[in-house]
Amino acid sequence: MTVYAQFRNAFAAFRDRVALIEDSRQWTFAELEGLVEHIAGGLAAVMPTGSRVGLYMRNRAEYLILQVAIERAGMVRVPFNVRYTAFEVERIVNDCLPKAIFYDEQTEDRLSGVRRKGFWLCSVAGDNAVGGPSWGELTSFEGPAAPELENFDALCSINYTSGSSGVPKGVMLSHRNWQSVSKNMLMDRDIRIDDRLAHVGPLTHASGAYFTPFLLRGATNVIVPGGVLEQLLPTIERHRVTAFSCVPTVLTRILNAPDIDEFDLSSIRWIGYGAEAIQRNTLEKALKRWGSVLTHNYGLTEAMMTCTFLRAEDHLFQSGDNKGSIRFGCIGRPYSFVDIVLRDTEGKPVAANEIGEVTIQAEHLMQGYWGRPEETEKVLRDGWLWSGDLARKDEDGFIYIVGRSKEMLISGGFNIYPAEIEACLSSCPGVQEAAVIGVPDENLGEIAVAFVAAEPERTLTQEDCEAFCKPLIGIRTPKRWHFIERLPRTGNAKVDKGALRESLSSEMGTAA
Numbered sequence: 252m253t254v255y256a257q258f259r260n261a262f263a264a265f266r267d268r269v270a271l272i273e274d275s276r277q278w279t280f281a282e283l284e285g286l287v288e289h290i291a292g293g294l295a296a297v298m299p300t301g302s303r304v305g306l307y308m309r310n311r312a313e314y315l316i317l318q319v320a321i322e323r324a325g326m327v328r329v330p331f332n333v334r335y336t337a338f339e340v341e342r343i344v345n346d347c348l349p350k351a352i353f354y355d356e357q358t359e360d361r362l363s364g365v366r367r368k369g370f371w372l373c374s375v376a377g378d379n380a381v382g383g384p385s386w387g388e389l390t391s392f393e394g395p396a397a398p399e400l401e402n403f404d405a406l407c408s409i410n411y412t413s414g415s416s417g418v419p420k421g422v423m424l425s426h427r428n429w430q431s432v433s434k435n436m437l438m439d440r441d442i443r444i445d446d447r448l449a450h451v452g453p454l455t456h457a458s459g460a461y462f463t464p465f466l467l468r469g470a471t472n473v474i475v476p477g478g479v480l481e482q483l484l485p486t487i488e489r490h491r492v493t494a495f496s497c498v499p500t501v502l503t504r505i506l507n508a509p510d511i512d513e514f515d516l517s518s519i520r521w522i523g524y525g526a527e528a529i530q531r532n533t534l535e536k537a538l539k540r541w542g543s544v545l546t547h548n549y550g551l552t553e554a555m556m557t558c559t560f561l562r563a564e565d566h567l568f569q570s571g572d573n574k575g576s577i578r579f580g581c582i583g584r585p586y587s588f589v590d591i592v593l594r595d596t597e598g599k600p601v602a603a604n605e606i607g608e609v610t611i612q613a614e615h616l617m618q619g620y621w622g623r624p625e626e627t628e629k630v631l632r633d634g635w636l637w638s639g640d641l642a643r644k645d646e647d648g649f650i651y652i653v654g655r656s657k658e659m660l661i662s663g664g665f666n667i668y669p670a671e672i673e674a675c676l677s678s679c680p681g682v683q684e685a686a687v688i689g690v691p692d693e694n695l696g697e698i699a700v701a702f703v704a705a706e707p708e709r710t711l712t713q714e715d716c717e718a719f720c721k722p723l724i725g726i727r728t729p730k731r732w733h734f735i736e737r738l739p740r741t742g743n744a745k746v747d748k749g750a751l752r753e754s755l756s757s758e759m760g761t762a763a
Contacts, residue, residue, distance in 0.1 A: 293392035305352035307331035310478030325400035330455035421621030435557035496523030530677035660689030
C-alpha cells in the first residue's frame with residue numbers, strides 16, 4: 252500500500268459527490284483527483300521527493316488542494332500561519348529551507364525578504380511566479396505522473412508551534428502520524444458521508460486536520476470565505492453545514508452575534524471546540540441554544556489533534572449526585588488507540604483524582620523537533636510524550652486539565668493552578684473571558700493576577716469578582732485584578748499570556 256492509496260480509494264468510491272466547496276466554487280471527488288494529479292506531477296517535475304513546500308495563504312480551497320497534492324508528490328508540507336509577520340516568515344524559512352512557497356494576495360507583501368533568497372514563489376491567486384512554474388502551469392501540467400511514496404515513516408509535514416513562550420519549533424509529523432490521526436477520528440468521531448464540514452479556523456492548524464478524515468468518509472468540506480467569522484453563519488445556512496470546529500473564543504463571539512437568530516442553523520449536528528479551556532458561561536449558553544451537539548477535542552501539535560475526546564452526551568453527568576450538571580473543565584477520555592498516563596515529577600503514575608503531568612503514547616506522536624534533538628529528548632522519553640499539561644483523572648477515566656506545569660505558582664506554600672482560577676471566573680456572572688498568571692511577591696513568593704473581560708454592556712468590579720470567587724476557591728482568589736476589553740491572542744487564537752506579562756512589566760517598570 253502506498254501513502255496515497257487512502258485518497259485514491261476515496262476518489263474512486265465517491266467520484267460524483269461534491270468534495271470541496273468555497274463560496275460559488277466547488278469540486279467533485281473526481282475533479283479534485285484530476286487537479287491533484289496535475290499539480291503533483293508539476294511539483295515532481297521541478298523538485299525531488301522530500302522537498303519542503305511552504306503554504307502561506309488565507310483559508311481557501313487552494314490550500315487544501317495543495318495539501319493533498321504535496322502528499323501525492325511525496326513532499327513535505329510546511330504551513331505558515333497567515334498572521335505571520337515578514338520577520339516570522341523569514342525565521343521559519345531560514346529554519347527549514349523550503350524549496351517553494353505558495354502564497355496569495357493577503358500574504359504577498361510579507362515575502363520581500365524571501366524573494367531575495369531565490370526560492371520558487373508561486374501565487375495561487377493569479378499567475379505571478381518566480382523561480383518556477385505559475386499556478387496556471389501547475390494546474391494544467393501534462394507531464395509524467397509523480398512517483399508514489401511507499402514509506403509511511405517519511406516526513407509528511409513540519410508544523411511550527413505557536414511560539415508564545417519562545418522561538419517556534421518545527422514539529423515533524425510523518426505520513427504514518429497523519430494517517431493515525433485520520434484513523435482515530437474515523438473510529439471515534441461521528442463522521443458521516445452526508446456531512447458538510449465548515450472550516451472557519453485556520454487550515455494551518457486544527458481545522459485543516461479535520462479535512463482528510465471527512466474526505467475519506469465521502470463527506471463535503473466547505474471553506475468559509477476567507478476564514479472570516481462573520482461569514483460562518485451565512486455559510487451554514489447556504490450550504491446546510493452539519494459540523495464545524497473552533498476555539499472557545501470564537502464560539503463566544505458566535506453566541507454573542509447580534510444577528511444569530513436571523514439564520515437557519517438547524518442543519519448543525521455537532522460543534523467541536525478545543526485548543527484552550529472553554530469559559531463556563533460560553534458552555535452553558537451553547538448547551539442552552541443547541542443542546543447536546545458540543546464535542547471537545549484535546550491534542551497538541553506534538554500529538555496532533557487526537558489525544559482525548561469528550562462526547563456530546565458526556566458534557567453532562569449521567570448519574571450520581573451531579574446528574575444533569577455540566578462536567579466542566581473535562582477533556583474527556585483517550586481515543587481508542589491512545590494511552591494516557593498522569594505522572595508525578597519522578598515519572599510514576601498518580602492515583603485517581605491526584606494531579607500529574609499528561610503523558611501520551613500513540614502512533615501519531617511526532618518524530619521530533621526539526622533540527623532540535625536536545626529539545627526532542629526533553630519531551631519524548633521512552634516512547635512517551637510529556638505534554639507539560641497538568642491534569643487529574645476521576646474514577647470513571649475522565650480527565651480534567653488544571654494547568655500547565657510551567658504556569659503553576661506557589662503562593663504562601665500552596666500550589667495554585669491558574670486554570671482552576673480561570674474555571675471559577677468563567678462562571679462568574681458578567682465574565683466573558685478571563686486569564687490568570689503568577690507574578691513574584693515579596694511576602695507570599697508568588698501571587699495570582701487576573702485579567703478579566705466583561706460581557707458586552709456589562710460592568711465588573713474587583714469586588715464583584717472577589718465576592719464570587721472567595722467562597723469557592725478561598726486563598727486561590729487572585730490578589731490583583733485587571734479589567735480589559737479583550738484578552739490578547741497568539742496567531743492560532745490561544746490566550747497570549749506572554750503579552751499579559753509584558754503589560755504588567757510595562758505598568759510596573761520591572762519584570763513581572
